[in-house]
Amino acid sequence: MTAPRTAVDYDVLIAGAGAVGASLACALAGSAQRVAVIEASPPPADDRADGRGLALSLASQQVLERIGVWPALAVHSNPIRHIHVSHRGHFGSVRLDADLLNTDALGQVVPAARLGRALLDRLQSAANIDFLCPARLTALEQDAAGVSVRIDAGDTGERQLRAHLLVGADGSQSRVRELCGIGTRTKDYGQTAIVSSVRGEQPHADTAWERFTDSGPCALLPLADGRLVSVCCVASADADRVQALADSDYIEFLTDRCGRRLGRFTEAGPRQAYPLRLIESERQRDGRVLLLGNSVHTVHPNAAQGFNLGLHDAAALAARLQDDSGDPGAAERLTNYLRERRPIQKRVVRLTDSLAWLFYRPHPVIGPARSLAMLALDLSPAAKRFFARRTAGINQRFGS
Structure with a gap:
């Protein structure tokens, strides 16, 4: 320097x-x-x-390769080969796979630190x-x-x-x-994201999970060491209570919010809270x-x-x-x-x-319509391919 x-x-x-x-x-x-x-x-x-994890699109990975930092990150990254999106308490889900684009992955997860x-x-x-x-x-x-x-x-x-x-x-x-x-x-969403690392009883299989709930989304991002970064959004009025939970109680809370597709969570890491606006x-x-x-x-x-x-x-x-x-x-x-x-x-x-x-507004008509839309999307290969391309950032312009 x-x-x-x-x-x-x-x-x-x-x-x-x-x-x-x-x-x-x-x-x-x-x-x-x-x-x-x-x-x-x-x-x-x-x-x-810093327990955060960042989900990088394929296009973002290409940017990091061009600026010379990806080689130092590659060993710490984990591919996203599958994405599963659902809505708690409602039918319908969307599954995206790298095979839709004939690529090895839809993106990568890297620890923010x-x-x-x-x-x-x-x-x-x-x-x-x-x-x-x-x-x-x-x-x-x-x-x-x-x-x-x-x-x-x-x-x-x-x-x-x-x-x-x-x-x-x-x-x-x-x-x-x-x-x-x-x-x-400024718009205050009235939500706070609580971030921590966890481990599931079942392997994450290079899958990123997002589950929408009435108080905000829960996301699970796969890490290279087998753990997952959990991002659990709660009503801001409940954030202090959730932050104060013992690890065992927080694991139960997170398991209930995210479902048991990976079994029961274990090894909850330190929690950090970020108000969402x-x-x-x-x-x-x-x-x-x-x-x-x-x-x-x-x-x-x-x-x-x-x-x-x-x-x-x-x-x-x-x-x-x-x-x-x-x-x-x-x-x-x-x-x-x-x-x-x-x-x-x-x-x-x-x-x-x-x-x-769309996902956090209680409504007797919007709720079923959301579920039907997710079901229709999951049944349409062309629509899934479109969303997979957008997720991967394919065709995004970011300079020459």
Whole structure:
């Protein structure tokens, strides 16, 4: 890693070294762009502190291969060869298999901590990237030629940095978004996702399970060591009670919510809780500042689309930034990027929000209609093939 620069010398500043911001940095590794990544929190010393698992589409796996991080992840990943979707207390289910697409898998599951580690290792080894951590963004101002920011670098004090483009990839509570005065539209789903690892009595057989319930979905994602990542959404009013359950009681609770297709669950890992809200930025761009990932839209996890969308946005932006040697923050370049990605972003937001409404709204007519729709889909090979292609991300555009 190169020594940190002290003056007006970056093409791209990235605020946030989470999965999306770090992916953008890795996509720019080895390019002609001079990049700095600003991150407030040092990486956790113990990867077990983050029990989340990420379901990657095939298209997302291809992005990670292109930016050079998949080799470090492959040994820790588990293929999704089958997907089973059901609705608790209702008839009808949908089963998707990789055979529908003549592929080996519909996607991959990777531990979130392993992905974060692989991305940080890649960006820290790139000669054109400076990793500034811990460093907290405290102020920014723009002019026609660039963006100037002030950061608090802890023991080393405050620093001034300047770049042609600032990318805010600093999460749902984005400091970059706040400093630019960009507002948000927020919808509270009244649900909290409780994440933990579990093991089933039966092998997971490379199957991802999603079961919709009246208080939110439960998902089970297969891990390479035989365990599963469980994502159990409950009413927020019940979240503290569920979090406080003893492990044995939580296992019974989860088994009841998810069903017994894998037998009784065992070995429940530490639980983490995440309140679920739809957060949409009122705009993605402010002059030479561009928002990315959860800074733009934080979506419901019911279709496992959040990170996949952010990763593809990052890949598309990197492609735009490298297509010539011009100004990375030029209005035309950023406008072209947004013209390409906005329709896809809107479609994902509509999908996840619609599913949240469709499956969690008690109604004497909607309930049976949902079941009939799932049954009809499961009986239609053409429809299943269409949804399998969408799940795998086949034909998605994410830059060249």
